Amino acid sequence: MARSSLASTLQRCFQLQQRRWASSLAADGRPETLLFMGPPGVGKGTYSTRVADYFGLEHIASGDLVRDEIKSGSELGNQMKEIVNAGNLLPDALILRVIREHFMKSHAEGTDRFLLDGFPRTAQQAAALDAIADVKLAVNLGLREEVLVEKCLGRRICKKCGKNYNIADIYLPASADGQPEIVMPPLNPPPECMEHMEQRADDTEPVIRRRLDVYNAAATPVEEYYAREGKLLNFEITGGIPPTLPRLLDVLRPHMDSAGQQAASQKA
Numbered sequence: 141m142a143r144s145s146l147a148s149t150l151q152r153c154f155q156l157q158q159r160r161w162a163s164s165l166a167a168d169g170r171p172e173t174l175l176f177m178g179p180p181g182v183g184k185g186t187y188s189t190r191v192a193d194y195f196g197l198e199h200i201a202s203g204d205l206v207r208d209e210i211k212s213g214s215e216l217g218n219q220m221k222e223i224v225n226a227g228n229l230l231p232d233a234l235i236l237r238v239i240r241e242h243f244m245k246s247h248a249e250g251t252d253r254f255l256l257d258g259f260p261r262t263a264q265q266a267a268a269l270d271a272i273a274d275v276k277l278a279v280n281l282g283l284r285e286e287v288l289v290e291k292c293l294g295r296r297i298c299k300k301c302g303k304n305y306n307i308a309d310i311y312l313p314a315s316a317d318g319q320p321e322i323v324m325p326p327l328n329p330p331p332e333c334m335e336h337m338e339q340r341a342d343d344t345e346p347v348i349r350r351r352l353d354v355y356n357a358a359a360t361p362v363e364e365y366y367a368r369e370g371k372l373l374n375f376e377i378t379g380g381i382p383p384t385l386p387r388l389l390d391v392l393r394p395h396m397d398s399a400g401q402q403a404a405s406q407k408a
């Protein structure tokens with residue numbers, strides 16, 4: 141079969157599969173979904189993991205799925221590696237495939253409340269997500285731009301237990317143009333994780349700067365998409381986890397359904 145006709149056949153199969161997924165979900169209701177968006181280094185992973193745990197949501201981080209695929213050494217992972225390590229976004233069709241597979245598998249296993257972290261990042265991804273998920277709220281985390289690079293450079297992951305830490309010790313006074321003071325002490329690893337610390341391959345300064353540029357170029361249409369639907373919630377981070385997490389949970393609590401309220405009351 142000629143290459144172009146193979147590509148169009150694959151594309152048709154993909155569209156058919158998408159339609160089947162969407163209709164099977166429409167029959168039993170699209171799962172309620174909370175989104176976490178924000179630039180690299182803002183703390184999406186840190187806060188969304190804790191928020192998902194607190195309100196009993198299944199946490200799906202697109203970046204983690206991508207890194208798992210790369211680690212698996214699959215052909216798809218190898219295709220992704222080059223793009224990710226250059227600091228670029230994966231093509232919509234590729235990331236959609238990864239997210240959908242994971243989302244549908246969990247949904248088939250009975251999960252009906254999700255938190256998506258790092259997805260969608262383009263307006264096309266946002267539109268595609270609507271076919272499978274009932275997005276309740278898009279939380280858009282913000283942090284002063286000057287801090288983001290330092291936060292990414294300070295990121296460390298324990299190879300053994302998978303926990304995230306940050307060795308950056310950040311203080312930034314309030315700016316003359318009204319930007320808030322930033323006080324972020326490090327989140328140091330405990331001694332047992334110390335020898336297993338690693339940095340992400342894409343957390344080098346040039347790649348972080350590229351990711352920030354790519355993020356800034358793609359983010360506005362996504363923010364506008366959810367703002368138009370009255371679902372965008374902007375949340376500015378100015379401190380470390382101890383003062384920020386309770387403030388974030390307070391803001392989110394009124395938006396949670398009864399299952400979320402119940403999960404939260406069990407944590408209190």
Ligand SMILES: Nc1ncnc2c1ncn2[C@@H]1O[C@H](COP(=O)(O)OP(=O)(O)O)[C@@H](O)[C@H]1O
Pocket residue numbers: 178179180181202203204206223224227228229230231235257258259260261262265351
């Ligand atoms: N929704 C997405 N669309 C396209 N590419 C994505 C998406 N989510 C993750 N990726 C790819 O995975 C990389 C790492 O994502 P993530 O861990 O969320 O990092 P960060 O937000 O710190 O840049 C991204 O730079 C991009 O290459």
